[in-house]
Every structure is written in structure tokens, then in C-alpha cells.
Amino acid sequence: MIKVTMFSSAQKVAGQGVGSAYKELMRLLQTYLADDFTVRVNKYGRSDISHYHTIDPQFYLSTFFPNRGRKVGYVHFLPETLVGSLQIPKIFQKVVSWYIISFYKRMDQIIVVNPSFIPRLEEYGLDPDKITYIPNFVSKSEFYPLNTEQKEQLRVKYQIDPDKFVILGDGQVQKRKGIDDFYRLAQNNPQLQFIWAGGFSFGKMTDGYERYQQMIADPPANLLFTGIVPREQLNEYLNLADLFLLPSYDELFPMSVLEAFNTETPVLLRNLDLYKAIIDGYYLAAADYSQFNQAIQQLTQDSQQLKWWAQQSQKAAAYYSEEHLSQIWRDFYRKQLR
Structure with a gap:
């Protein structure tokens, strides 16, 4: 069994896509892939794979801990998309941008949900060989047509x-x-x-x-x-x-x-x-x-x-x-x- 640790605070904020994507992947792992993987959430013990869904400071620090296994990061936004969504004072925008990219660069592998983001990440200095495209999905048990x-x-x-x-x-x-x-x-x-x-x-x-x-x-x-x-x-x-x-x-x-x-x-x-x-x-x-x-x-x-x-x-x-x-x-x- 492969040990996967999920790091996420997305579930704390209602009505946002990051939380939905995280919930869907957790459901998939626990339903379709339960025979292949054991999954823990926000635990700092030994793991084969550490999968980071959000860029919380405590998660960033954990990337320096031993026994993290392969570090995988989800790209749900870039600095420019975050600034377009939240009111971030200009004086802090450069710091926020540096932090986001620094977090992504701490990963062994980055996942994007849209391939159009790969060249934009390259411009920030990320290695394209460390970027993988995997699309989002939603559960048919939660979203389905009615008669x-x-x-x-x-x-x-x-x-x-x-x-x-x-x-x-x-x-x-x-x-x-x-x-x-x-x-x-x-x-x-x-x-x-x-x-x-x-x-x-x-x-x-x-x-x-x-x-x-x-x-x-x-x-x-x-x-x-x-x-x-x-x-x-x-x-x-x-x-x-x-x-x-x-x-x-x-x-x-x-x-x-x-x-x-x-x-x-x-x-x-x-x-x-x-x-x-x-x-x-x-x-x-x-x-x-x-x-x-x-x-x-x-x-x-x-x-x-x-x-x-x-x-x-x-x-x-x-x-x-x-x-x-x-x-x-x-x-x-x-x-x-x-």
C-alpha cells in the first residue's frame, strides 16, 4: 500500500473551487483506489507521497521536514489570478507572488488542471519536466441529471x-x-x-x-x-x-x-x-x-x-x-x- 498524506485547508472555506476539487479527489481515492493507497490528512509522520493542495505557511515549513516522500503540489492559482480575486495591498503583492512561486518550487512534481498554465509556470522558472496535467472531475453521485x-x-x-x-x-x-x-x-x-x-x-x-x-x-x-x-x-x-x-x-x-x-x-x-x-x-x-x-x-x-x-x-x-x-x-x- 502506498502512503499518501494530503495537506489542505481548502475544506475550511465554503463555496470555492479548490475545496470542491480536494473533496472530489479524496472521494476518488477512498472509493476507487482504496486497495492501492492509504490516505491521511494534515499528518506530519512518514509518508511515501505528500500532496499539497493549499499553500499554508505551516505546510511550506513541512516541506523541509524529513520523511515527506515525494512532494506533489496542486496549482489552483498563479500570483496574477490570486491578485485578481482578493484585495491584496500593492506593497504586499510582490511578497505574495514570491511566496506562491517559492512554494511551487519546493515540490518534486507540480499538477496543473489546465495545460495552458504550463508555459506560464515556465516563465516563473519551474522545470516543465516537473509539471503534469491532470484535469478536474466531479462525482456522478453528487451531480447528475433529474427527469x-x-x-x-x-x-x-x-x-x-x-x-x-x-x-x-x-x-x-x-x-x-x-x-x-x-x-x-x-x-x-x-x-x-x-x-x-x-x-x-x-x-x-x-x-x-x-x-x-x-x-x-x-x-x-x-x-x-x-x-x-x-x-x-x-x-x-x-x-x-x-x-x-x-x-x-x-x-x-x-x-x-x-x-x-x-x-x-x-x-x-x-x-x-x-x-x-x-x-x-x-x-x-x-x-x-x-x-x-x-x-x-x-x-x-x-x-x-x-x-x-x-x-x-x-x-x-x-x-x-x-x-x-x-x-x-x-x-x-x-x-x-x-
Whole structure:
């Protein structure tokens, strides 16, 4: 049995993708790979592999301890993406950037969830031979499609007009997520129902916190901000929606998109190069607010096109399945010991 120690504080912060990715990998190891690996969390004893999910200072110090085995690090963000999410005083930004990259350089192997980040890490001085691409995935037992009758019941449960076209967004309320475009689309399409499932995972540290607090306090009548919701409730929101919309400006491999794929909900995203490397062909793309609005108008009037994109979501869910990724993770961990 291979001993793997997970180091993570992601589970302490609700409503963020890092925590979801960590939970999914733990589930996979304990369900599909339990015969191959023993897993401990935040323990400093002897280990074959130490897998770091978050960059806490105490975890950084532990990389200097003996008997850590192979040190594996997850890249969930780069310095520039972190600065775009949190309010970090300029005087500290260089220090934060140095710390993040220093942490990654302490690893024997780095994992990225999007191959587009490999050249950016190279620019920071990391060895490309020590970088491995492994995509995210989500559990079919937590995110799955419901039948028509169940979806109708959810509309009743959440007091959503059964005849309304529902557009769902998901994630932290912050500028990087494109929340301003989402809000504007709701304002200019009062005939549609918009829902944003998510809140302020990092509270007042969130970039633009005060302004977004005001937006949430006074939304258009057709826009519902749910706040942070548990995963089982998020599955319900995805199923009652006709379209999933994530207008983010910068992502790695958003868990929310995989969750939408699993529920076979059509997906509309901002046209970002980083998506093309991982999910090209499975989603509808728009470059800006105007194209988002145009795409929405077309989808609300063309049920066949909407059905086709639902089928693409189904195909994506099959590719990024637990069964597929379990073999990839098994091979990766075994390779570390060789």
C-alpha cells in the first residue's frame, strides 16, 4: 500500500473551487483506489507521497521536514489570478507572488488542471519536466441529471415560474467571475430568470466587496442571489436551469462547469483560450456582453440548439468521469515512487 498524506485547508472555506476539487479527489481515492493507497490528512509522520493542495505557511515549513516522500503540489492559482480575486495591498503583492512561486518550487512534481498554465509556470522558472496535467472531475453521485417531473417539482420548491427560461451562474461573487456582465444581462432581459449561486467565500477580502454587496442588496426583480449553497442544493439549481452561464475572465478548470456538464445542462462561457485546451466543442462561447446577449436570445428561441448543447454536456461528463480519472491518478502516484 502506498502512503499518501494530503495537506489542505481548502475544506475550511465554503463555496470555492479548490475545496470542491480536494473533496472530489479524496472521494476518488477512498472509493476507487482504496486497495492501492492509504490516505491521511494534515499528518506530519512518514509518508511515501505528500500532496499539497493549499499553500499554508505551516505546510511550506513541512516541506523541509524529513520523511515527506515525494512532494506533489496542486496549482489552483498563479500570483496574477490570486491578485485578481482578493484585495491584496500593492506593497504586499510582490511578497505574495514570491511566496506562491517559492512554494511551487519546493515540490518534486507540480499538477496543473489546465495545460495552458504550463508555459506560464515556465516563465516563473519551474522545470516543465516537473509539471503534469491532470484535469478536474466531479462525482456522478453528487451531480447528475433529474427527469422532467423532478425538474418541475424543483421549480415549485424554489418558486420559479415553470414557463420562465432560467439562466444559472455559479461561483464566488467577484469581478474575475464576470459578475458585472451577468448582472447587466439580467437587467436587460427582464423576461428571463437569472440565478447566481455563490457568495463571498473570503468575505471583505474579496476584490470589489463593497460594490458587490450593494448589487446583491438591490438586484433586478428577475435576478436571485442565493448565497453559498451546499452541493446537493447546487445540483438542484443546475437541474432546474435551462442554461448555465459562467462569464469569467480567468479560470483554471472551473469545477462549476464540470458540475453543469454532469447535470447535462447546456453551457455558455466566455471565449477564453484556456478553455480550448480542455473542453473545446462542449460549450457555446461568447467574447463579450453583446455576444452573451445574442447567444441567450438565440437559445431561448431555438429548442433544438439548446438540446444539442445539452448533448455536448453529456459527452463532456462521460470524458471527465471518475472512472477515467481514477486510472490517471493511480498511474500518476505510482510513477512518483519510481
